[in-house]
Structure formats: structure tokens, C-alpha cells
Amino acid sequence: MYELFFQSFNEKVPLSPEEQEKIKTYLTPKKLRKKQYLLQEGDLCKYIAFVEKGALKSYVIDEAGTERITQFALEGWTISDLYSFLTGEPATYTIDAIEDAELILISKAAHEELLQTVPKYETYIRLQITGAYIALQRRLTSIISLPIEERYKNLIATYPTIVQRVPQHMIASYMGLTPETLSRVRGRVTGRK
Amino acid sequence: MYELFFQSFNEKVPLSPEEQEKIKTYLTPKKLRKKQYLLQEGDLCKYIAFVEKGALKSYVIDEAGTERITQFALEGWTISDLYSFLTGEPATYTIDAIEDAELILISKAAHEELLQTVPKYETYIRLQITGAYIALQRRLTSIISLPIEERYKNLIATYPTIVQRVPQHMIASYMGLTPETLSRVRGRVTGRK
């Protein structure tokens, strides 16, 4: 149940077996069925969730009532409403499962205690956030600087698994497009039929 | 010269005078004239820069030759091509001064040694990146979920100083719009004339 989590952790910051055991006591496993919520807008975000298995998405609803996906999280990724988690403010994002999923949850209390007592945890978190920041910066840069065909190619190149596993209309939402437009872009990019 | 930097640091992580002195030995001040480069695309990003005074921007050039601004940095902000800085890969962003500026530079070597020897530096960096990540997430969410008028209002509400100090065509670039479109949006938002 914790394989991927500790694999990812050890890749970034190697742990002794004792450290690993200690950290494990702070973690809570959780299963989520497809379409179940992990977090709803307005609620308090109580966890950082590491995805051991399955797929989640985080999104907001725009004024037209359309779901706008801000993030996907497949195996090995972490997902949360970090602002809400850290500040205790109500969440702005909703997070739910695209597929049945197995998660590892870190509560606020666990997070704070781990930061205080396990220096390597702070390093892990720092590296994790740094990676997320760089990924986000890239995504933003591609949005403001590339034509949408290039953005789609980029997405395929960077996250082939997402494009394969996730329905196209969600990809469209993630790219800020309508499904119709994405379909036409695909027609052009993926070998004009 | 180091006032703002240590003020910002102490707000996040209070330092003893000795710690502060130690950290100071790792920092390099640098002045930049308007239009001067701090970093050019393709070069190695050797520093994280903290802005004590003035204003910088980071950008890429798109295939039409247009500058696409990815970030502004005014007093109290930090700017860098983090990916290049951390990995040693060539920079994808160019950074230059919008106004004459005074910077505090942290070199790669300094960064690494500070991480090893000053635990509070790691905490500072973690909090700094976390803040940057959350800000970026918000910006991205507003891009994919809000109409551009709302995005502009948001920008004014969040960074009034930027909108005041920076030429409008740079704001347009930052928002991924043409200056003409932004001008028309402004006409609508800022009291239709």
C-alpha cells in the first residue's frame, strides 16, 4: 500500500528503515471510488494526498457551470488544495476520482509534526513542491506562448499517460478549450484523417 | 542593501543576528540598469535573485518574435530560471530589468551550502517556493476559468503595484493578450469613457 510513496520519497531523499517506519505511522491509506470526492469547494482541505493507484482531478466550476480542470494526478503524483491546507481557508478547488483510486493521506497535524521532527521530510516536501512549481511554470509558459496545436503536442510528449487514460473532454477542460475545438486540433495534429 | 531580504526572511523564519551574519556572507549584491539582462535564454542560470529595489521581468520569445512575459518581480520578490538553476540545463527564460534595480544574488554554490549548513535556509526556501507555487496556481486557474475582464480585475486586485508601474503592453504580454485587446478590455473595465 505504501510502496510507491516510499519509492518516490527514497528517490528524492533516501531514508533509513527506522525513519521510514516512523513516517509510516503518520500516514493514512484511503480508497476512493470513481466519481467520489476527496475535497469539495468551500470545505477545509485536511489532507495532502499521494496517489498510489488510480487517477484524480482537481477543478473549479466557472460561471457558466463548466468544470475547469486545474490538475490531474495519476500514480506517483500528489494532489491537494495547498492554500486551503496550509491556511485553513475554505478550499477553492474540488478534487474527485476519475478512476477508482488508492491514496495515502497526510493530515495537517501529521504534516506539521513531520516537519518538526523529521528533517528529511522537510527536504522531501521542498523537492516535491519545487518540482510541482517548475511543472506549473512550464504549463503556464506554454499556454501564453504557444499555439494550441503545439500545446497539445507538448502535452502528449510530457504526459502521454494522461492523454491516453483520461477522456478527451477532460483534456480539453485542462487546456481551457471546448471539446469540439480539441477534437479539431487532434484531427490536425494526430495525422489528418 | 540587505534590508528587504532579511526582513522577508525574518517574517518567514526568524533569525538570530549570528545566523543572519552567516547567511550574509553567502550573498552578493548587484545593480542592474534598465533593459540590462540578468539572464539570457540558452545561458546557464547561475543565480536566484532577490529584488531589493526596482523591477524585472522574465519572458520567452514566441515563434512570431513576440515577447511573452511569464513573471514580474518587484521589490521583495525573487526571480530566477529555477529549472536551469537547479539542473544546470540552459535557461529557457530571459530575465531583464524593467527599471534600474538592486538585487541580491544567491549562487548555486551558496544555495547548496546554505541548504546543508543552515536549516532555517531550507525552511525559508520551502516557504518561498510554496508561496510562488500557490500564486502560480491561482494565475493559471484564473486563465482557464475566467473571462479576460475578470482576469484583469483580478490582476489589479492582486497586484495593483504591477499594473501601475509596468507599461500596459507588458501587462498584455503577461496576460497572453495583444496590447490592443487589453486596451479595449481596460476601456470596458476601468469606467467606460
Added chain:
DNA sequence: TAGATTCCTTGATTTTAATCAATGCCTTAG
């Protein structure tokens, strides 16, 4: 101070993506 440059705005036109509408294909639930 004259000239140049940068910057913002406005108008007309073109291009691009959104919207509206319909079809066909799967998958799934009863």
C-alpha cells in the same frame, strides 16, 4: 528644442475558437 521613440488608443478586417446542433459509437445499467 527638435526629433525620435515608446506607448496607448481607436477603427476596420480577418482569423480563430465558441456555440449550437446533430450523428454515431461505445459502454453500462436495468
Added chain:
DNA sequence: CTAAGGCATTGATTAAAATCAAGGAATCTA
């Protein structure tokens, strides 16, 4: 097994932003 819903595609039309073009401050500078 059949109906229903979800999903992707395609076409026609509308709406929005980009582009092209020009003009008028304001600022810098030689």
C-alpha cells in the same frame, strides 16, 4: 438484450480576439 447516457466527431453559425493600420500623446535624448 435493450435502452440510456456518456463520449467524440463534424458541420454551420456566431462571437471574440488577432491583425493590420493609423494617429496622437508623452518621454527621452541629442
